[in-house]
Amino acid sequence: MDNLQHIDDLLKKSAPSFEYAEVGANDWLAIEKKLKQRKKRIYALWFFLALVFVSSSILLINNTSSDKVQPLSVNEAITNEVDKTVNNAGKEDQAIKNDINASIDKDKELGSIQLKGDITINETAVTPITPLIITVSENEVQSLNTIPDEQSGLIANSKSTNSPIEIENAIEKADNIVPHKITDKDEDAAIAESEKPSVVLNNSDLPKSNNQGDGNNSKLDKNTSGYWELGFSFTPSISNKRITENSLLAGLIHVNYYDKAASSENSSFSNSAGINAQYHLPNGIFVTTGAFISQRTEAVNYDYSIDSVPINNNNEIVGYKPQAPVPVKYSGSNSYHFMEIPLNIGYKTPISTKFEIRSQVGMSYLFLFNQKGKKADFNDLSLKDVTNFALNKNNVAANAKVGMYYNGKHFTIGAEPTFSLNLNNLNVKESSAIIVKPYSYGFNISTNYKFIK
Amino acid sequence: MISEEELIERCKNKDQSAQKVLFERYANKMMAVCMRYCKNQEDARDLLHDGFYKVFIKIDSFRGGSRIDTWMTRLFINLALNKLRHGRNKYYHDEFEAKHETFTSSDETTSSAYKVEPNQVLDALNQLPDIYKIVLNMYAIDNMSHKEIAAELKISIGSSKSRLSRARVLLNAKLKRK
Structure with a gap:
């Protein structure tokens, strides 16, 4: 310690007597204003976070739902359904076939059969086939095109102008299968569906899956x-x-x-x-x-x-x-x-x-x-x-x-x-x-x- | 008169009238701290506003282990140091007077044979370069140890001691001239 300790003592003694600028009402108003601004900032921050959370949740939910359906392509879906039908075919008997024929007759009278995914099958094409259930995602419906009648008789009822997708293989398989039993319940549901006006999906504005590019491809x-x-x-x-x-x-x-x-x-x-x-x-x-x-x-x-x-x-x-x-x-x-x-x-x-x-x-x-x-x-x-x-x-x-x-x-x-x-x-x-x-x-x-x- | 404990509790609950009472009770004392760490009144007033704003935001962290004004003083000092670190350009610095640094042994040994007014002491203190003024303030007036000063300023304890020593010499020389 040097011998300038008195400087510390002098400072200690003098400090309480230092003359300071007066603190007034304006100072309090300035502080109050800052505190109010902070409150506003906090509200704005919470609002922003809530907005981000809600919009992220919506995007996430949309993505998740389309991802769940998407991995199954149209061809795969058709093949799966066809395979299921083929597996069941061996178990059917003649009585069931008669039921099916009756069902087809009913369908003929109605003119068309509505498929899941809004794909309709023309009466002419349906004749030899039982109602074919195709599960497709909305995205896939979008890429379905009008398929030439001479190929399969299947017409995608979407107004999309996308390029054709090949489903004739699946149709061929479907031609050769023995249909499974259609219950009254199935039949009623099919009729009810067929009576509904065709719903045309316009999916052009829906987001694509994450790794996809242009929807045309x-x-x-x-x-x-x-x-x-x-x-x-x-x-x-x-x-x-x-x-x-x-x-x-x-x-x-x-x-x-x-x-x-x-x-x-x-x-x-x-x-x-x-x-x-x-x-x-x-x-x-x-x-x-x-x-x-x-x-x-x-x-x-x-x-x-x-x-x-x-x-x-x-x-x-x-x-x-x-x-x-x-x-x-x-x-x-x-x-x-x-x-x-x-x-x-x-x-x-x-x-x-x-x-x-x-x-x-x-x-x-x-x-x-x-x-x-x-x-x-x-x-x-x-x-x-x-x-x-x-x-x-x-x-x-x-x-x-x-x-x-x-x-x-x-x-x-x-x-x-x-x-x-x-x-x-x-x-x-x-x-x-x-x-x-x-x-x-x-x-x-x-x-x-x-x-x- | 409202007790200090109750006042603090109400401030923790963001009671605006309590905040105003706390401000009125300690504003002058904190202004004194601000004036010691700033070069001029304008900066000190800015620091006072920012300091009380921070006090009201951080008062939840006050656990009552010390007096509220001690806690507030420490918070104001930290804020002043942060402002000095991050806004150096904003603060006016005196040109460094090198002649004070080339000290003689007589500077060191001369004892206080002068009489000065408190405000002359403040003036002289404010004329010191910041690095010295801050250490002197922290050690002599705010009763901080070299260890605490070193931690606050992110310097070594040796540096703190050395700066304090230089600050005393410089202040002594300035006061002798008054």
């Missing part, structure tokens, strides 16, 4: 396995940095470092470009990786003079030796180039037939391979080349992106705001009193080609 629609997307990404962004002090070396920071040097370092424009690869699973989850050249930058605009030299002793500045002012004037942009390999996981939510929202989070490995520019030293404020600073070559960053994608037959084009933050310090901690963690926020533009089997 039945090949894509039937794809239920994963697929790759490969393409280019470009992300213009703004780079900035978080600065903290290394507690072990904080004593070496020049007293004027923040005022003169750090305050002259600002955010700057930067970018990232490279090849982007994504693997999409049928359930909407996708994994992305790639190889990018990423740039992080800082704009510096130093204009000060150094009029003292720090006296360092045991990782502390113990004093400053005055010197003739040395001007420091430099404007420029320091850049740090990284090879970036991201690994993100994402989820996509279709919002229409053509558009979907993709969200992804993950980590990137960043290898620093180049650094350019000049920067002020935290200890003596002198201007140094950034190559003189010890920086970590291997870095890790966290990423998050949410954006809108146009989902074409073979291509996707996306635009998404992105945020990336270095998780480790760019400076080597052992040699720097200032710890820098760069971050960037930007707008990613991607275009990918779909590789679908």
